[in-house]
Amino acid sequence: EIVLTQSPDFQSVSPKETVTITCRASQSVGGSLHWYQQKPGQSPKLLIKYASQTFSGVPSRFIGSGSGTDFTLTIRSLEAEDVATYYCHQSITLPLTFGGGTKVEIK
Amino acid sequence: DVQLLESGGGLIRPGGSLRLSCAASGFTFSNYAMSWVRQAPGKGPEWVSTGTAGGGLHYADSVKGRFTIYRDNSRSSLFLQMNSLRAEDTALYFCAKSSSMNRDVDEFDYWGPGTLVTVSS
Numbered sequence: 001e002i003v004l005t006q007s008p009d010f011q012s013v014s015p016k017e018t019v020t021i022t023c024r025a026s027q028s029v030g031g032s033l034h035w036y037q038q039k040p041g042q043s044p045k046l047l048i049k050y051a052s053q054t055f056s057g058v059p060s061r062f063i064g065s066g067s068g069t070d071f072t073l074t075i076r077s078l079e080a081e082d083v084a085t086y087y088c089h090q091s092i093t094l095p096l097t098f099g100g101g102t103k104v105e106i107k
Numbered sequence: 108d109v110q111l112l113e114s115g116g117g118l119i120r121p122g123g124s125l126r127l128s129c130a131a132s133g134f135t136f137s138n139y140a141m142s143w144v145r146q147a148p149g150k151g152p153e154w155v156s157t158g159t160a161g162g163g164l165h166y167a168d169s170v171k172g173r174f175t176i177y178r179d180n181s182r183s184s185l186f187l188q189m190n191s192l193r194a195e196d197t198a199l200y201f202c203a204k205s206s207s208m209n210r211d212v213d214e215f216d217y218w219g220p221g222t223l224v225t226v227s228s
Contacts (some may be wrong), residue, residue: 034214034215036152036215042220043201043218043219043220043221044152044201044215044218045218046206046214046215046216046217049206049214049216050214055216087151087152089152089214089215091212091213091214093212094165094212095154095167095168096142096154096157096212097154098151098152098153098154099151100151101151
């Protein structure tokens, strides 16, 4: 099973600052790494697919990068509506796995 | 618009059975793999099972032999039959659609709101 380790677990950031979340895979997932945003009481929503492709309707301030085992989600100029928990997910092989999540809060 | 709506959750005693349903609309259901993903309280998502467009069935080890996924393409519906339920199966169960047509595993581009399953005596 591919283990995805996210860091940090929690980040408190002032509005308009940049948030950086990392996801490290226990073995290469190629580019098959995706990012989701989950707000309290809601289901996860796809933000970035295949490491760097922004999903339809997602604001351009969400940027994904990386390949192999190391990936980054960057949120430029954080807005209040971005308060959520962010998860990475790999689809290169079964079982599909998710990272433990990074909770982002506004300072 | 793509819509997914789960139902069938509830409170069930350990060892009991439950059947979850997911009604889909807004896309050609038969062309996409569909999955169940669960999320225990305060935890991250956990993949449970996938039924592919081609009829393949995949399960997490934690549910293999106890859960069965099946789909009714004529009704655009996905089901999860859950038997021998355990306390650790307690979670919000989401139905999720794969992003690409005719791929067995993929990212999930749409999720339903979920249905809560609580296994407790």
